[in-house]
Amino acid sequence: MRIALQAAQDAAARGETPVGAVVVDPATGEVVSIGANGPIGAHDPTAHAEIVALRAAAAKLGNYRLTDLTLVVTLEPCAMCAGAISHARIGRLVFGAEDAKGGAVVHGPKFFDQPTCHWRPAVVGGVLAEESSALLKGFFQARRGKAKG
DSSP: OHHHHHHHHHHHHTTSOOOEEEEEETTTTEEEEEEEOOHHHHTOTTOOHHHHHHHHHHHHHTOSOOTTOEEEEEEOOOHHHHHHHHHHTOSEEEEEEOOTTTOSSSSTTOGGGSTTOOOOOEEEOOTTHHHHHHHHHHHHHHHHHHHHO
């Protein structure tokens, strides 16, 4: 999660919402890929940290199936990202802060609980949640402050 938090800070420095993600091979501890939010810079609405990390992992491994790998992300994934996680067949999802507004794992549609979901990873939430949440809150407070000034 510390690597994901650093990726989130890197995203914030570029003016992107600070969300970071890491794909890890739990068998070896190897970091397969790192992703950071980038929709603004990439002009790509799908460039969420999870999608960036999943694409990089799939390219590196030469396989769109990422079975048995772990995705670590600083914020509860949205519905789009939950769908991508399912399609990639990620074995385990670990996330930091919950997202009551846009999350889709423990909030909103609870994507992995739906009968139409074809692959469900093991899910662990709340890992370094306070740090992840503080990074997001600080980012948006700073943006609101700039908008007022």
